[in-house]
Amino acid sequence: MSDRMPSPELNATTGPSASNLPQPSKFWLDTGDAVRFLEGLGSESVDLVITDPAYESLEKHRAIGTTTRLKQSKSSSNAWFSVFPNTRFSELFRELFRVLRPNSHAYVFCDQETMFVAKPVAEAAGFRFWKPLVWDKQRIGMGYHYRSRYEFILFFEKGKRRLASLSVPDVLAFPRIRGGYPAEKPAALSGVLVQQSSAPGELVVDPFMGSGSVGLAAVGSGRHFMGTDVCAEAHRIAEARLLEAGAVPRPSLYDERRR
Secondary structure (H helix, E strand, O other), X not given: OXXXXXXXXXXXXXXXXXXXXXXXXXXXXXXXXXXHHHHXXXXXXXXXXXXXOOEOXXXXXXXXXXXXXXXXXXXXXXXXXXXXXXXXXXXXXXXXHHHEEEEEEEEEEEOHHHHHHHHHHHHHHOOEEEEEEEEEOOOOOOOOOOOXXXXXXXXXXXXXXXXXXXXXXXXXXXXXXXXXXXXXXXXXXXXXXXXXXXXXXXXXXXOOOOOOHHHHHHHOXXXXXXXXXXXXXXXXXXXXXXXXXXXXXXXXXXXXXXX
16 A cells, blocks of 8 residues: 555744645545455555454344344444345455554454354464454443343454554443444544554454444544445445545555555
8 A cells, every 4th residue: 555644744944844744634434245355455555453243143133123223223224234145254354454554453243152153263264363452331231141241352363463552451342323224333442453453554354334433533543544334325325424634535445455
């Protein structure tokens, strides 16, 4: 990727050189299947992946009414979304490993059931699994047996990359989003992962972007963002939020990402 954000270089007489001033964060959005999207990216072209697949076990919770995701969100007409089946995790992780640069990280949100499916598949694709992080939603959710208030974030590594800070705990407490897009994650939560595993000017990708919370975290920290979702409404909402945050859209996704 040639659009990395340069560090300002001071000029003794005029201050920062105009050619070296930090550039606005850029974003590229698509609408479509996550794996097909990744297949269109160049090998070793991505610096960080943070994503939240609509994992298969959600259908089980939906069927018995133990998830609030049954409800239609106030901010979206999308009452539900297509589930990404467990049988496709092998192709997903194969493509994630291919597009990530050497010495990079990937974070995948999931529940306790999906974790046992995704972990060995990711390891078979070449990732090193470090541990599950815990997102503490701070408020109790629905359920029958020990009602849920947490979600896992699987932490994978390709090669070896040092975290920005070794003082960040493995339990991250951020209140759940209420009344937002279905299954929306707090941008501040993704912001911790962005800060830990990327540098300004690098490219963050989310192939299940939903309403763009990972994108907001990325551009809010001076990174670039690329994402897709099968839902056209998700694309519309994410684009509006990124524009409001001051990021600059690139009109040709496929031409730009080949640079």
